[in-house]
Amino acid sequence: MSYGTLAGGYSAVAKLLHWLVAICVLLTIPIAFWMSNTSPGPVQDNLYNLHKSFGVLILTLMLLRTAYRLIAGAPAPDPTLEPWQRAISSIMHTLLYVLLLAMPVVGWTANSAYGASTPFFGLFDLPPIVGKNELLSERLFTLHRWTGWVVATLAAMHIGAALQHHFIHRDGVLRRMLPRSMRGA
Numbered sequence: 001m002s003y004g005t006l007a008g009g010y011s012a013v014a015k016l017l018h019w020l021v022a023i024c025v026l027l028t029i030p031i032a033f034w035m036s037n038t039s040p041g042p043v044q045d046n047l048y049n050l051h052k053s054f055g056v057l058i059l060t061l062m063l064l065r066t067a068y069r070l071i072a073g074a075p076a077p078d079p080t081l082e083p084w085q086r087a088i089s090s091i092m093h094t095l096l097y098v099l100l101l102a103m104p105v106v107g108w109t110a111n112s113a114y115g116a117s118t119p120f121f122g123l124f125d126l127p128p129i130v131g132k133n134e135l136l137s138e139r140l141f142t143l144h145r146w147t148g149w150v151v152a153t154l155a156a157m158h159i160g161a162a163l164q165h166h167f168i169h170r171d172g173v174l175r176r177m178l179p180r181s182m183r184g185a
Ligand code: HEM
Pocket: 025, 028, 029, 032, 033, 034, 036, 037, 048, 051, 052, 054, 055, 056, 058, 059, 099, 100, 103, 104, 105, 107, 108, 111, 118, 141, 142, 144, 145, 147, 148, 149, 151
């Protein structure tokens, strides 16, 4: 990912969008595995609705976040990082942006092709993106499930790297993304 302005570090808007997306992803993935391993019934229906709603919320937040990042830029990498660490973190962040935009679109398309509704927290239903198509739905759901494992792995690596910087290297990488009030000395 390229770096633009934001010389003073991540802005409050960038941090808010980061943590909102993080919370949604940390809820959406476990709900996905839970709903797939629950027997059919009202509990499973509610889990599906919750999964779809959080997925749509992630798409909305990620569209805002991508637009904000393209307009406002991001701070340069932490100066203590080696060039290989900068390269890896740039690849990871780009992959996370791309997958968190693609995942909900694939899920929504697969769901539309299946002929199921796409509710948003019981407030309204989103329209189908494509018409009913059983084969397309099967293929896209397979893609959605496999990509889910990739997103879960990348999210775990991302969190692991942030914690390693904070507790083992004791540098300022994680603190850059924390609200001012939590940054400490
Ligand atoms: C970033 C957003 C999303 C993530 C990270 C995500 C993640 C996942 C994962 C990991 C699974 C696999 C569960 C398993 O196989 O045990 C799954 C399944 C599913 N997702 Fe998503 N999802 C997202 C967005 C959406 C959206 C927006 C929709 C629909 C509007 C959706 C609908 C579904 C459905 C219906 C399944 C079950 C597929 C099946 O049973 O074959 N997802 N999702």
